[in-house]
Amino acid sequence: METPAILAFGFYFLVIVVGCFMAVGSASLVRALVGLVATLLGVAGMYLLLNAPFMAFMQILIYVGAICVLIFFALMLARADADGDEADPAPAPRVFKGVLAAMLPGALLAPILLLHPTASHLLPPDVPLADLGRRLMEDYVLPFELISVVLLISMAGAVLLVWERRDK
Amino acid sequence: MKPLVLYQLASLVLLGAGLAGLVKRRTLVGMLIAVELMLNGAGLSIVAATQLTGADPALGQLATLLVMGLAAAEATVALAAIVVVFRRFGHTRTDALTTLREQQ
Incomplete structure (x- = not known):
């Protein structure tokens, strides 16, 4: 990849990681939803980098435009504010199990990805x-x-x- | 590092975050958000795998479109389930949802 593509990829990756942390870790569900929207926009940017602009616009239209609005309606039923249902920090065993659940696919799949990379094109084709x-x-x-x-x-x-x- | 590996790592991050959220969250809405993260990782992985290898790129984009449609259907049903749970229990905390039948 050329340098601008790498920079753009790094930016979108950063947006995705920060959004994921917000979506999973935030005490207020509204902030979690904002994190989800950030992640979705980051993934849309990655679709643009993959030369799939149609997918990027569908991502924004369907996920950000429809699904996030649906989730927001569901949010109104939960006590979503900063001292609502998710406010007190989760008990330590629960956080540990969450980290374990995140690590498991990483530990299984990341070595395979890194040790046996598939041959890949440098430039995605136009569709x-x-x-x-x-x-x-x-x-x-x-x-x-x-x-x-x-x-x-x-x-x-x-x-x-x-x-x-x-x-x- | 090959471009495909980078995109697959990004979707792996999404999968891990989704799983962690699914385990850690204590409300149904939080779990729904985590599931959406995972579905997004799947879509990104499919598009990257077909755009950057010799596979048919149109097939990958259409498959991801299918995943998006299924995600929309899932979100609709989950929202309805959350409304029903809220009507019956008055909240959507998962630790207190321990009964399936009507309470007498």
Whole structure:
């Protein structure tokens, strides 16, 4: 990678790491959500570096625009302020288990990644948007239809779950 | 270091942070945030793996689009579940959610 790409990668990586720490460690859930948004934006930047601008915009549109707003609505039900449910520091065994859970995939996968790196291109190829759309309509039309069915069912299920009968 | 390894390490960071959050958080909303972190790491890993190797790059982008759609569906259902739990228990702390049936 050239120097500007490395600098950009370093910046996005920093954003992701700081966002992760905020999302996992913050005592207030609102700050955790802000950390999640920062992480999502960092990942969107990495998509841009990977020459996948469509994915970057979808990331911002779907994750930041839809999912984070959904989580924010859920947040209103939790006691999210700085002295709410997550305020008192987690008990030490719990933090230890959390660190262990984070270390386990790192200890298993990082050595494999570092010792046996896969041959990789230096420059990601261009994928025209028209090509993506054509593939979605021709080769992968079944997953495309299935994901719409899954979304429909999940939304109908959500409405059904929170439905309140008038006559009760 | 090869570019692909760098991107895979970034997604490994996301996976680790998500797992740590899933274990450490004590509210359902906090756990939902952690799950979103992990799903994002998966998406980044898929796109990096197909954009930087000989694999079909369009397939990787479409697969990540699928992951995003599933994440949206999951967030919807999780939000509904959180609303139901809040109505029944009055809070969403996971340590106090120990019963499945209606309380008499």
